[in-house]
Amino acid sequence: MSDDFTWRDHIVTLDxxxxxTLQQAATIAVGDLQxxxxxxxxxxxxxxxxxxxxxEVCPEEGVGLERSLADLGSAVWGNAVVPSDAACVAHLHxxxxxxxxxxxxxxxxxxxxxxxxxxxxxxxxxxxxxVEWLARLITMPSSATGIMTSGxxxxxxxxLTLARSWAALGLGVDVLKSxxxxxxxxxxxxxxxQAHFSVQRGAAQLGLGRxxxxxxxxxxxxxxxxxxxxxALDELEKSDLRAMAIVATAGTTDLGAIDPxxxxxxxxxxxxxWFHVDAAVAxxxxxxESLRPRLTGLADADxxxxxxxxxxxxxxxxxxxxxxxxEHFDLLRVKSNYLDRGDELEGMVNLVGRSLDTSRRFDxxxxxxxxxxxxxxxxxxxxxxxxxxAHFAGERLSANGRFDVLxxxxxxxxxxxxxGFSAGDLRAVQQNLLARGEMVLGRTEIKGVSALKFTFxxxxxxxxxxxxxxxxxxxxxxxxxxxx
Amino acid sequence: MSDDFTWRDHIVTLDxxxxxTLQQAATIAVGDLQxxxxxxxxxxxxxxxxxxxxxEVCPEEGVGLERSLADLGSAVWGNAVVPSDAACVAHLHxxxxxxxxxxxxxxxxxxxxxxxxxxxxxxxxxxxxxVEWLARLITMPSSATGIMTSGxxxxxxxxLTLARSWAALGLGVDVLKSxxxxxxxxxxxxxxxQAHFSVQRGAAQLGLGRxxxxxxxxxxxxxxxxxxxxxALDELEKSDLRAMAIVATAGTTDLGAIDPxxxxxxxxxxxxxWFHVDAAVAxxxxxxESLRPRLTGLADADxxxxxxxxxxxxxxxxxxxxxxxxEHFDLLRVKSNYLDRGDELEGMVNLVGRSLDTSRRFDxxxxxxxxxxxxxxxxxxxxxxxxxxAHFAGERLSANGRFDVLxxxxxxxxxxxxxGFSAGDLRAVQQNLLARGEMVLGRTEIKGVSALKFTFxxxxxxxxxxxxxxxxxxxxxxxxxxxx
Numbered sequence: 001m002s003d004d005f006t007w008r009d010h011i012v013t014l015d016x017x018x019x020x021t022l023q024q025a026a027t028i029a030v031g032d033l034q035x036x037x038x039x040x041x042x043x044x045x046x047x048x049x050x051x052x053x054x055x056e057v058c059p060e061e062g063v064g065l066e067r068s069l070a071d072l073g074s075a076v077w078g079n080a081v082v083p084s085d086a087a088c089v090a091h092l093h094x095x096x097x098x099x100x101x102x103x104x105x106x107x108x109x110x111x112x113x114x115x116x117x118x119x120x121x122x123x124x125x126x127x128x129x130x131v132e133w134l135a136r137l138i139t140m141p142s143s144a145t146g147i148m149t150s151g152x153x154x155x156x157x158x159x160l161t162l163a164r165s166w167a168a169l170g171l172g173v174d175v176l177k178s179x180x181x182x183x184x185x186x187x188x189x190x191x192x193x194q195a196h197f198s199v200q201r202g203a204a205q206l207g208l209g210r211x212x213x214x215x216x217x218x219x220x221x222x223x224x225x226x227x228x229x230x231x232a233l234d235e236l237e238k239s240d241l242r243a244m245a246i247v248a249t250a251g252t253t254d255l256g257a258i259d260p261x262x263x264x265x266x267x268x269x270x271x272x273x274w275f276h277v278d279a280a281v282a283x284x285x286x287x288x289e290s291l292r293p294r295l296t297g298l299a300d301a302d303x304x305x306x307x308x309x310x311x312x313x314x315x316x317x318x319x320x321x322x323x324x325x326x327e328h329f330d331l332l333r334v335k336s337n338y339l340d341r342g343d344e345l346e347g348m349v350n351l352v353g354r355s356l357d358t359s360r361r362f363d364x365x366x367x368x369x370x371x372x373x374x375x376x377x378x379x380x381x382x383x384x385x386x387x388x389x390a391h392f393a394g395e396r397l398s399a400n401g402r403f404d405v406l407x408x409x410x411x412x413x414x415x416x417x418x419x420g421f422s423a424g425d426l427r428a429v430q431q432n433l434l435a436r437g438e439m440v441l442g443r444t445e446i447k448g449v450s451a452l453k454f455t456f457x458x459x460x461x462x463x464x465x466x467x468x469x470x471x472x473x474x475x476x477x478x479x480x481x482x483x484x
Numbered sequence: 485m486s487d488d489f490t491w492r493d494h495i496v497t498l499d500x501x502x503x504x505t506l507q508q509a510a511t512i513a514v515g516d517l518q519x520x521x522x523x524x525x526x527x528x529x530x531x532x533x534x535x536x537x538x539x540e541v542c543p544e545e546g547v548g549l550e551r552s553l554a555d556l557g558s559a560v561w562g563n564a565v566v567p568s569d570a571a572c573v574a575h576l577h578x579x580x581x582x583x584x585x586x587x588x589x590x591x592x593x594x595x596x597x598x599x600x601x602x603x604x605x606x607x608x609x610x611x612x613x614x615v616e617w618l619a620r621l622i623t624m625p626s627s628a629t630g631i632m633t634s635g636x637x638x639x640x641x642x643x644l645t646l647a648r649s650w651a652a653l654g655l656g657v658d659v660l661k662s663x664x665x666x667x668x669x670x671x672x673x674x675x676x677x678q679a680h681f682s683v684q685r686g687a688a689q690l691g692l693g694r695x696x697x698x699x700x701x702x703x704x705x706x707x708x709x710x711x712x713x714x715x716a717l718d719e720l721e722k723s724d725l726r727a728m729a730i731v732a733t734a735g736t737t738d739l740g741a742i743d744p745x746x747x748x749x750x751x752x753x754x755x756x757x758w759f760h761v762d763a764a765v766a767x768x769x770x771x772x773e774s775l776r777p778r779l780t781g782l783a784d785a786d787x788x789x790x791x792x793x794x795x796x797x798x799x800x801x802x803x804x805x806x807x808x809x810x811e812h813f814d815l816l817r818v819k820s821n822y823l824d825r826g827d828e829l830e831g832m833v834n835l836v837g838r839s840l841d842t843s844r845r846f847d848x849x850x851x852x853x854x855x856x857x858x859x860x861x862x863x864x865x866x867x868x869x870x871x872x873x874a875h876f877a878g879e880r881l882s883a884n885g886r887f888d889v890l891x892x893x894x895x896x897x898x899x900x901x902x903x904g905f906s907a908g909d910l911r912a913v914q915q916n917l918l919a920r921g922e923m924v925l926g927r928t929e930i931k932g933v934s935a936l937k938f939t940f941x942x943x944x945x946x947x948x949x950x951x952x953x954x955x956x957x958x959x960x961x962x963x964x965x966x967x968x
Contacts, residue, residue: 014517022585068854103556110519358636374546
C-alpha cells in the first residue's frame with residue numbers, strides 16, 4: 001500500500017493513520033448531529049424539497065468531509081424526525097441504543113459481508129450464535145436456527161417462501177426450480193384482519209396474489225377469533241382449497257394484540273399448514289418474565305419473525321427469521337460457482353444459502369454488542385416501562401372525557417377517537433401537529449373506524465410527557481371546528 | 485423526559501448529555517477496531533465457533549459498553565476479513581469511505597425510516613435527489629426515478645417484479661392481486677450465461693421458477709452473444725413462449741464483462757420485453773469519462789440496478805433500482821391504513837409505495853455525504869486505478885509463464901488458471917492461502933473451467949502489491965503436488 005495516493009485518507013484503513021482519521025471524522029459527525037427543537041422542524045415538504053435539491057449530489061470537485069457533514073447536519077438532521085423526543089409517537093420507530101449506534105460505525109469500517117464465510121469468518125459465527133440464542137429463548141428444539149434479514153417484511157416474505165416450497169414439496173414439486181404448480185391456485189394463506197400488510201405483499205411477491213390471503217375476523221381486542229378461524233378452515237375444505245400457511249400475529253401494528261398462538265398452532269398442525277408467527281413487535285416480550293407468558297405457543301411455529309429494530313431499540317435494519325428446523329433452509333439453497341460451491345473447508349458456512357439476499361451487512365454485531373452491554377434485566381425493565389406508559393395513556397385519555405380508547409392497551413400502543421369528531425377532524429389534528437412540528441402522532445383505521453394512535457417506543461418518556469401530549473391533542477381539538 | 489432512569493445513558497439522545505455520551509462511546513468503538521496482521525487471522529472455522537459461542541449473548545446483568553466493545557474488537561474484528569488489505573481480492577467486497585462510515589453512525593443515531601414521510605421528512609428528499617441524480621447521469625428521460633434497496637439481488641428482484649406486473653397488465657391482470665395467470669407458464673426471462681444468479685433467484689421468488697430463465701451463450705470475453713440471443717428469441721416465438729424480460733449485465737461477477745446494451749435494448753423493444761440492466765458492478769463507470777462510453781445503451785433500460793456498495797466504496801448495504809418511468813412504481817403500490825393512506829399534506833411522499841420493504845434505513849445519507857465530500861473527479865480516478873490494476877495483473881500473470889489469463893481484463897477482475905494444475909489443485913491453493921490468513925483469493929468456475937480470480941476493490945493497492953500477490957500464489961503452487 002502506498003501513502004502517496006491523493007485519495008489515501010478517503011478510505012478507511014485499520015492502521016494507526018487510518019484509525020486517527022476515522023476517529024477525527026467520527027468526532028465531526030457526532031458534533032454535526034443537529035436536531036430541531038421539537039420532534040421535528042416545522043419545514044413543509046416543499047421547503048425541504050427545495051432545500052435538499054439545491055445541493056449538488058456529486059460535484060466535480062468535492063466539498064470536503066467537514067463541509068459535507070456540516071451540510072448534512074443543518075439540512076438533513078436538523079429537519080429529521082427525532083425518535084428520542086417524547087412527542088414522536090406515531091410508529092414503531094424507536095430511539096436507538098448507544099452501544100448499537102457506535103457499533104454501526106465499526107460494522108461499516110470493517111464491512112464484512114454475510115453471504116460467504118471468506119467475507120465474514122467471525123461474523124458468521126456471531127450471527128449464528130445470535131439467532132440460535134433467540135431460538136432457545138423461544139424454547140424451540142435444538143434443530144432451530146435462523147437468519148438475519150433487512151426487516152419484518154423481508155422476514156415474513158422469507159417465512160412464506162419456505163412455506164410455499166414446503167407445500168410444493170408435498171406435491172413432489174421444487175417450486176423454486178419449476179415455478180408454481182397448477183395446484184397452487186388453491187393455496188390460501190390465513191391471517192387475521194389485523195395482520196401486517198406484508199403478508200399480502202408476500203403472497204403478491206410469491207405469485208399467489210393478495211387474493212390468496214384469507215383475512216380471519218378478530219375479536220374487539222384485535223386478536224384472531226378462533227371460531228372464525230375454524231369456520232374459515234372448514235370453508236376452505238368444502239371449496240377444495242388448501243391452507244398453505246396460517247400466519248399468527250404476536251403484536252399487531254395498531255393494537256399490539258397477540259393472537260392465541262397455541263390454538264392457532266394446533267389448527268395449523270391439524271390442517272397440515274405451515275405455521276408462521278409474525279412476532280416482529282411482541283418478540284421482545286421474550287426478554288421480560290412478566291410479558292413472556294403472553295407468547296405461549298410461539299415455540300410451536302415453523303417460522304417466526306422478530307424485529308430487533310422495534311422494541312429492542314436497534315437502528316434500522318435488524319430483523320430475524322427463526323425456523324424450527326435448520327433443514328427448512330435446504331428448501332432455499334442454490335449453489336453458486338463463485339460464492340457457495342459446497343467444497344469449502346469444514347465448518348466454513350456460507351449464509352447466502354439461507355437468505356434471499358446476497359451481499360448483506362453484519363447487523364448481528366450491533367444486536368450482539370448491545371444485548372451483552374445492557375443485559376436482559378435492564379432491557380426487560382425498559383420494555384415494561386413502555387407497556388405501563390400505554391396503560392397510563394389509556395387511563396388518562398378515558399378520564400379526559402373527550403376521548404374513547406378503542407380497547408384497553410396491552411402492549412405499547414394506545415388507539416383512541418374523539419367524541420363528535422369525524423375522520424376528517426382526526427386527520428386535521430394529526431396533520432396540524434405534524435406540520436407545526438409539535439407532535440408526530442399516529443393515525444390509522446381499524447375495521448372502518450378512523451382513530452389516532454400513540455406508539456410508545458422511547459423508554460425515556462415519562463408519565464408527565466404523556467399528560468403533556470394528551471393536553472396538546474386536547475387543545476388542538478379545541479382549535480378546530482368539527483366537520484358538520 | 486426524566487434523567488433519573490437507570491437506563492438514561494443507554495439511549496441516544498441529541499441533547500448535550502446524549503451527544504457527549506455518544507462521542508465517548510464512538511471514541512471507544514474506534515479504539516477497539518482491532519485487526520489481524522494480514523487480510524484475516526489464521527483462526528479456523530471451529531476455533532472461531534468456539535470463541536464466539538463462549539460469549540453469553542444476553543447475560544442477566546450487562547457487562548457494560550466498554551467490555552462489550554472490547555470483546556467485539558478482540559474476538560470479532562480481530563478475526564475479520566480486512567477489505568482494506570491488499571491481499572483481500574476474492575469478491576466485490578470493498579474497503580469503505582471515511583465519510584460514509586461516520587455517516588453510518590449518524591444514520592443510526594437519528595434512525596429515520598424511509599417508509600413514510602413522517603418518519604423521514606428531509607431524508608425522503610435526499611433519497612429522491614440521489615436516485616434522480618443517478619437517473620440523469622444515465623441520461624434517462626425526466627420521467628425516471630428510483631428507490632434504494634438492500635442490495636443488487638433485491639434491486640434485480642424488484643426490477644423483475646415490475647416486469648412481471650407489466651407483462652400481466654398487458655393481459656389485463658393485476659398479478660399482485662390475482663396471482664400468476666395461466667399464460668405466465670409461457671413467460672421467459674433471458675439473460676447471459678454469465679449473469680448473476682439473482683436473476684434465477686428472482687424468477688424463483690416470483691413463482692416463475694428458475695426454469696423460466698433462458699441462459700444465452702456468451703462470447704469468449706464473457707459478453708452476451710447477440711446472435712445467440714436472436715436465435716433464442718426466434719426459438720421462443722416458434723414455441724409460443726414469450727420473452728417477459730431481457731436482462732443485460734453491465735459488469736459480470738467473474739469477468740466484469742459488459743453486455744452490448746444497445747443491441748439488447750433493441751431486441752427487447754422489438755419483442756415487447758421489459759429491458760432490465762444489472763449494472764450492480766459497472767454502474768460506477770458512469771463516474772468516469774473514459775469508462776462511461778462502455779455503458780452506451782444503458783439509458784434505454786426500463787430498470788437498472790446499481791450497487792453503491794461495490795465500486796462506490798459504500799458500506800453494505802446500499803443499492804438502487806432506477807426506473808425509466810416513475811409510473812412503473814404504480815404497479816407496486818398498495819395503500820396502507822397506518823402508513824400510506826394517500827390523504828397526507830401535499831408533497832409528503834411515502835416511499836413505501838415504491839419498495840418491497842417497509843421499515844428501511846436511510847442508506848442514501850452515506851452515499852450523499854461521501855459523493856459530495858470527495859467529488860466526481862477523484863472518485864473516477866480511484867476507479868480508473870482499479871481497472872489499471874486488473875490490466876497490470878493480467879500482464880504479469882501472462883508474463884510469469886505458469887498462468888493463463890482467461891480473457892484480457894476489462895474491469896477490476898482478472899481470472900486465471902495454472903498450467904498443469906487441476907480444479908482440485910486450484911482449490912487447495914485458494915484454501916491454503918485462506919486458512920493461513922495470507923490471502924483471500926477468489927475461485928470460480930466459468931463454463932466448466934475452474935479458475936482463480938483477483939477482484940481489485942481497494943484503491944490503495946499498488947502494482948507492487950499485485951506483484952507480491954502473484955509471487956505468493958506462484959510459491960503456493962510450488963508447494964503443492966499436482967493431482968495426478
